[in-house]
Structures are given as C-alpha cells and as structure tokens.
Amino acid sequence: MNTAMHIMSIQHQLVLAIGEETDLKKMLHTFLHLAGQCLNATNSHIFIMQNKQGIPAYQLNKETKIKHFLSFPSRKEGINSNQSSELAKLVSTFSEHEARSKILHLNSTFYYFFKLNEFGVFVIERKDALSKEIQSALPQVINKLTNSCIASINYHTMVFEIKMRKEVEEKIRYQASHDDLTGLYNRMEVQRCLTAAIKATTTEKKTGYVLSIDLMNFKSINDAVGYHVGDKVLRQVAERIKKSTNKETTIAIFNGHEFILIIDQLPANKMKAQLIIGDIIAEIVHTIERPFELSEGHFSLSCYIGYERFTDDSKTAQDIIKNASIAMYEAFKKAKDKALAYKLVMSEQLNQHIRYTKEIKQALINNDFELHYQPQFDHLYNMIGAEALLRWNHPTRGYESPAVYIPIAEESDLIIEIGNYVLEQACRDIKRLRQTELPTSFQQVSINISAKQLVKRDFVTNVISTVSKYQIPPSSLKIEITESIMIGNLEQSITGLNTLLKFGVACAIDDFGTGYSSLAYLKRLPANLLKIDRSFVTDIHLDQSNKAIISMIIQLAKSLSMEVIAEGVETEKEVNCLIELGCYKFQGYYFSRPITFDKLLEYKH
C-alpha cells in the first residue's frame, strides 16, 4: 500500500514539475532537480536533438543531432556533464538502439536510459538499482515529459521565429531609413522627419532650420588612399557632427558626403534663432576642420554649409532641403563664407546655370562652336605658330565670352566634349594649313587641354588617333596645360604627356606664374615651353616687380631647357622690354587679335 502510494506520489510530483514551465531549460531543470530527489539519483541528464545553433528540435533532419542539453547536478566528480565523452557515447549507443529504455550497470553506477520519442534521451544515474515497481511507473512520466518537451520546443521555436522576424523587420526598417556606412538617416527618412518637423514647427509657432553640409577635399582622400580610408573619415565626420549637436537634431547623409541636419524647436524670434544656428554652424565647421588622425595618416577636410529656415508649411520638405543644398553650392562656388543662408536669387542663378549648360550641349550638336586662332611671333616678327581659341557663336546672342561658358562647361563633363571638338577641329585645320604654303617659321598650332581631359583614360589614344586620322605630323600640334593639373592625378598626367612627347606632340605650360606650382613637379613635366601669364606682361616696362618675376621665369626656363613665350603683349614698349629680359616669342594684340581660320589662311600669305 505504502509502496503504491509512494510511487503515485513520485509520479505526481514529477508530472507537476513538468507542467509548470513553458521555457524548456527551466522546465527540465525543475524536473531533473526533483527527479534527483524523488528517485534518489546521483546525477540525471537530458540529451536533446539540436540544430547547429544549439536550438532544440524534435524533428529529425540533416542539420540536427542529439546532444547534451542539461544535467542536475551540472557536474560529476568535478567534470562538467556536457563535456563527458563517456556519457555522450553511452547516450549515442542507446539512441541508435531500438529499445525505448535500457539499464546499464557500469563502474558501480546504475544508468537508466529512457527515450523521449526519437528526439531525446533522459538518463538517471543511481548508486543502487531501481525497484521494478518504480521502473514500471516511469514510462508514464516519460510520456508526459516527451509531450511537454515538444510543447516547449514548439513554444520556443515560435518565440524564436517571432523574435527573428522582429529582428529582420527591424533590420529592414533600419536599412530602409539609414545609411549603411555612418548609421545616419538616409534621404527618404530625413524627408519624412522634416515633414513632421515642419508640421510641429507650424503648430507650435517655432522656427526650424535645415543645414546642408558638403565636405571639401573628401574625394581626394578616396582617390589618394582608397575608399576604406575615406569611409573611416566619413564615419568620424558623422560622429563629430553628432557630438557637436544635441540629441534632438536629425542628421542624414546624401550622395556619399553631403550631410543634412534638421534643427527645429528654435524660438520664433528670427534674431534669436539666427544666433543659435550661427553658433551651431560655427561648431560644426570647427569640428569638421580639426585634422582626422587615422592609422593611415592625418587628413584635413573643410566644408561649406547652406541653410534654409522654415517657420510654416508653405514649403515642402523637398523644397527646403533643395534650397539648403543650393545655398551650400553657392557658398562653395563663392568660397568666401563657410555658410550661406538660402536666398531666392540663388535659385534664379542656378536655373540660369542649368539653362546655360543645356545651351552648350545644344551648341555642340548644332556645331555653333568655332576655332579662332591667335598667331604667335618671334622678335623678327615671323609667325611661328598659333593658339587655337574656342568661340561660341550663339545663334541669337552672337559670340559668347569664354569666361562665362568655360567655367560652366568645366563644372560638368561638357568640357570633355568641347575638348574633343577642339582637338578634332584643330587637327582638321592643321591639315588644311599644311595643304597651303606654310612659312618655314610656322611650327605648330596649340590647343588648350583641361585637367579633366588630361586625366581621362583615353586622352592619349584620342590625341594620337586624331593626329593619325588627319595624317598631320605630331609636331604640328602642341597641347597647352595649366599648372592646375598638378593638384589632380599628377603621375597619370606625366605618364600620358611623356607618351605624347614620344609620339611627337609637345606640351606647353599655360598661364605660368599664377598657379604656384611646385618646381620639383615642374621639372618632371615633359613640357618644352612656358607661357608667361599676361598679368605679368601688361606694362612690364613700368612695373619693376613684374620685370623681376619674368626675369626669374626666363632663368627658370633656361635651367630646365625650356623656351618661353609672353602672352598678352599689347605694346611695342612691352616687346622691347621682354626682348631685353631674354624673351623672344610673343602672343598678343600688338601682333594680332584672334582671327578666324579663313583669316589665318590669308594672314600667312
């Protein structure tokens, strides 16, 4: 009677323990603890099928394996049961066996193995054998344990899947609204934030600002030391901006290195708000211009900031961001103030700029560009060559000033197309010139090459193929570059120019003296002619300092075995003075204004 009651008591205690927890580990811990007490076990263990990540499963597949899951106590004679290879081997042998339970007497220990369906094994270790009555009572407990394990695993799987789904959703949501590199908001998200900020600002009668920040010199870090360094710098810039603003500031990044900040909840009073925003801008400029010290080296950046104020919902988020960017672009163009507030005139100028760009494109299509030539002379007034100069004969406005359209073309890639036109047309004209009787003193036609053209990969092959196409001697073409190319990819430029020199196309350095170029680099450039900038030539006979500069340039050219030619020569006195200083080649109005090709043909006769 007592034995029967005792067995029932054990069954009930164990079954009660099984049903108390949904968490598998907690449930099994309670069960194993109680099993140890009720069954007087020295050690008890649960092995359960688990996938590669150690997540319990009850359905057999390629990725699952029966592994140790839990023991009570966790160790036996100082060894963690989850590291006991002997125990794992015994369980493995049993689980491959068909029997549902097994008794093993090994090293003074009685092992009782029970299968939890095909997905697990329950093991009890005792000093003495269990009575038959107890053994026969245990399968019911094991059945309940099996079902509870399945329920717990299902619960766990469900919880895990929900958690994973939430994490994935969260990740997708995050990725959709954030920049991968910096963790800042992206364009979409900042527009959403700004829309909300506009609404709040309008309702609460406050003031908000959108700041557009563009980093200068950033591209050269990417070009010079690689994107991995550029990325590091960008992350640091993001961190610095975060630190220099308060937590409520919305910060986003666009187009690689343009930052957008929304600063709202500022006072309605325009003066007060402007003072605050002025301080914030000063702090941002200061923080960005501090050097970045990385393991790859020290880097310096500067920035330009444009900003637009909003106090109501009269402008959309898109418009406000666009206006801030226009102001930033204006600050960059003027390069005077680090930050500029948006003004309507900026949009008008920009629109004009855009219209102008379109017209340049159309001019290329309509063949409205022409090459005029300004002849070059020696001191004996022999024509020694000519510089090809681009002219745009606008159908309604007539000739446009190059000072207007060249900078615009240089901002876009139109300068490449224009450069190609100049090369093609110059070669075509050289061929025609050579078909007439050229004076023996006439050496070549020179064309201006922009820095953007020079760094184009196909530049050299393009020059060679064009020269070859028109079957003109390479020496009849000279290319003029400015000192500004030295701040670009110098090595690539030098290699290209050397290739052209070997081919026979020589190189001149235009506007020399204005670009502050390094003399060390100058020595490496395969140029044979220095063109003295017109600013030094004008009234040289009256200006001692210009005289000294030109004298120095002439000496420098001599030491580098280069020739010199003076540009912008307008008077006889200037010619005489230049001759005195040792310059014997000239270009300027004194000799000839730029003339059409047809006039050049006539001129040389």
Next chain:
Amino acid sequence: MTEASIVHFTNSSSIDELKIAINNACQEGVHGLLLLTCVDNNYDELPLNKILCDCPLPIGGGMFPKIIYQGKNYTKGAIIVGLKIKPTIINYSMPNSTDQNITLYIKNKSKMIQDLKSFIIISDALCDASEDFVDHFYNYMGSGVNTIGGGAGSLDFLPRPVIYTNHGIKGYITQVIALPGALKNSIGHGWEIAKGPYLVTSADGHYVHSLNYTSTFSLYKEEVQEQVNRPLSDDFFVEYAKRFPLGMVSLDGEILVRDPIQTNASYLECVGNVSINSMVYLLTSDKPKMLASSQRIANEIAQYQQKNKTHLLFNCISRDSFLGEEINDELSIIQKTLPETPLIGAMALGEIANTNNGSIRLLNKTTVLGSF
C-alpha cells in the same frame, strides 16, 4: 602525521579573550581560522569587527546557540580553530534573488573553488534562501563533493549578524569554507516512522497547508493524540512538536526530518521545504534511539579516521531541547569513540550535509559529523 588543526577553547564570553585567542592562533603557523562562538557571549559589534578586519588570516565561522567542546556543550564561550590547511572562504549574499540570478551569481563567485570537493557551509538561519542556495550550490559543484554545516543564529530568531568574515560579523549570508583536503562525513538522527504516510495536498515552501486534503494542524493534532493516547488542547504544539516531527522518506528508505516549528492552527511551518504531492510521515524517537544513531555515525567516522584529524560536529539545537541535560551523553558518546582529538562543534539551527545520493540537503533534528 601532524594534527590538521590547532584548537583553542574558552568558556568565557569576554571579547578580550577572543582577541587573545585569535592572536595566539595567528602566531601558530596556521593558514585560516574557524570561529564557533555562542550568541549569548553578546560581543560588542564594533570591537569584534575590528578584531575580524585586523585578522591577517582568512576567517570564517558563526555564532550559535551553543558550542560543543570535548563532549560537552556550552552556552558561553568560543572555539578558535587554527586550520593547518589553507581554506578558501566565500561569502554569498543572496536576499530575494530569483533562480536565474542565483545560478549565475553562484557560478561567478564559485569559480575559484570549483575544483575543490570539501566544504563547510555555515548559513544565517534566518536567510530564507538557504535551501535554494544549497540546491544551486550543489548543482554547480556537482556530485562527488562532501559537505557539512549548519545554520547559525539564536533561538529567539531575531535578526542579527552571526557569520564571521574578514570584513566583520555579517548577517543574511551563507558562507562556504572550501578545504583543499578530504572531508568525510556521516549523518544520523535516530528518528523513526510512527505513522503515515500522508500525502501533501497543499504546500508552499516551508508551509504545509494540508495533508490528505485536511488542515495539517488538525491532522497533526489527531495523530499526535493517538500517539500519546490522550486528548490534547490546541496549545499542544509547543510541547509536542519537538517530540513528533514530520519526515520524508527517500526511495531508498532514508528519512529526511522536517521539524515543525510554528503553526497558525491551520498550517505547520517546517524548517526546510516540503513539496506538494510528496509524502510525509509522523516521526518519533527516544533517547536510546538518538544515542544509538550518534554511536553509529561516530563509528562510521572512526572506521575512516586517520590520526589527528579534526572532528567537527553540527548537532541540531532541537536535539538539545529534546534530550535536555542528557545531550551531553550524546556528545560524550561521540567523543569517546573518537578520543584522539577534542570533538568540536555547534548546536545549529538546521544542519547541512550530503544525503545518501550525494546531494547537499538542509536537514533538521540531525547530527552531522565531519572529519578532515
């Protein structure tokens, strides 16, 4: 073979004598100190803390209702045990910890003793989490460890600091003194089944609300009346509870005593947890049975004994109230069986030791004898 410990005893409650004894012990080339003192010494906390904090050796131990020295018990005095083996002493504080916190807490604190197998555990008897601690400690240390210990405190059950540490006297903590050498233990109580079993139909931790679907108090009173063969009034509990404890019987026949210490005329509160759906019995004993039990454990230790071992006894204070003056008979039986070294120990409020299956359990009305 040299002795394992150097023992100093004083039956004085003077803190100055304690200080002198500690200082003397520190001069004797020992590696740690175990203090067993009487609560009734009423040491001043401030000078006591100074003595403990100034002690250059690891120090552990507790204040008990009585201490045991050479087969006698004392209500005042102190035993200072200079340990010749280097103990590692860890103090676990765990008020109101949840299970998960306790597991992690014990794991983190016990790393430095995880390779040791011999432990003396002294717990503040008022610490509710003592039994949970013992379970979790055993789960972490695993089977194959040997433990003796008991609950420190006083019979008035008023909260006071009772555990000796190098940071002063502390309350509400459990202390583990890990010993690098072997420890042999033996437990016994002499209690036998008088009646039962009764199915625990409602219980919560220490509180047994109903047995066989009847109020525990009513059933208990009925069964005790049957045992004493006369009707009892409702205040019978104070006099009879010490004579008729409850007990749980393991699958292998081992009886775990659960001492009822309090009632509200409905439930009985025991020292230690009683699980719902488990079975409990009414237990009884008498002086000969208790003495026989003590003789058995002393014999068991004597069989194992090598010379000059330290014999440390944790004897339940309720045995003292049950046996009265004859408690010294029990103690002298043990001392006489182990005459080589003085028997030292304390009358504890709940004992701690490994049961037959190796698990560390909180025991009641039991004698726990250890030898190291």
